[in-house]
Amino acid sequence: MTQPIAIFIGYDPRERASTNVLIDSLYQHSSVPLAITPLVTPQLEGQGLYRRERDPKQSTAFSFTRFLVPHLMGYQGWAIFMDCDMLARGDIAALWAQRDEQFAVQCVQHEHEPGETVKFLGEVQSAYPKKNWSSLMLLNCSRCTALSVDYVNSATGLELHRFHWLAGDHEIGALPEGWNHLVAVQDPAKADGAPLLHWTLGGPWFREQRTMGEGLAAEWFAARDDAFRLWD
Template sequence: MTVSPIPIFIGYDPRERAATNVLIDSLYQHSSAPLAITPLVTPQLEAQGLFRRERDPKQSTAFSFTRFLVPYLMGYQGWALFMDCDMLCRGDIKALWELRDDRFGAMCVQHEHVPGETVKFLGEVQSAYPKKNWSSLMLLNCSRCKKLTVDYVNTATGLELHRFHWLEGDHEIGALDSGWNHLVDVQEAPAASASNGGPRLLHWTLGGPWFRQQRTMGGVLAAEWFGAREDAMKFWE
């Protein structure tokens, strides 16, 4: 029996290389299924002629818009998972993959996040808009996302992209359990581990402990991230 790897695309920002590496290791360490992980590196996409937007003043990461190229990169076939790099996986990503539902064009955790702050990590602007953080983790039914052409991704407004205007309507957005995209220091800190019903994916949307200025972001969750980094760097004698 042939088993296809789960296609996972990760938003990549050179300032968050440590976060990306730890996330990738955490995905592999907890997964019961093979994974095919692709970081979305902006210069590579630019070199291929797929991304040509000038940086938007409201754009806080290098992958704010490149995430929407995933259906194109998949040839508009099958499903794929996109996630921001500022996450840590604590559970089996195969369990999320099994939630795919063909009734929808995209599935995500539907946060009700209205940021109170105006500045994110490293002085980046914190923008408030409906569906905030919804696009930070998306299960994409690529054949239903054909409006996300290269031209559309390069010319649509940020709000059109992040508010899912490329689908026919909100009825095409399926809801995922909040444990698959827990917003650290935005939502109440989880009392339980992933194995005891706590969140399976932690998301440092305000900036994480890989930044020198934010070593304690998330409190005990910051310590958990450093523990995961130590595990990822461990070698056996």
């Protein structure tokens, strides 16, 4: 039997609702078994794997824990990392099928230059090259050995998110942008048929952003209601 797809989801206690809806949407659309692990910071701290102090520019609890995925995989095989503020509309197996051994990492290579200085809950919106590339990654773990526990705990945020731990950009493969559509950032027309939505500025699970993405917000609420509806 083929091993389940290993998926790690960034977890922030303020976004529990989005995490649960994302997990359900992944299961509902997947044609193959999944092994989903939320990256809960206190658990990683308890294992001695994460020991960073909170960075003032760190907008979520999982800003840096995502880079522990290769270690958690024993630097073997492939894994998917994704932010929790997403919604799957397509079969994640179709993303998994795009793994390419010539790359260490594959991601949607956005050209996102934020015009705002704050995002959800007043968190700082930082601008830097490769913004949002690390929010959805296909990781070829055997080629990510530079992401040791010590490195993840000592490197700067820019070194991590700009992939300075790779030999160069030639190790980063591009994925179709529909696999990380940035809601309320990219042209709304590009959301049509996009298999994965990403509320990078904050989503409808926050009271102040109930309508973020307009029709896409309604779609998220429909997915939430379906996930938690009671059966007779």
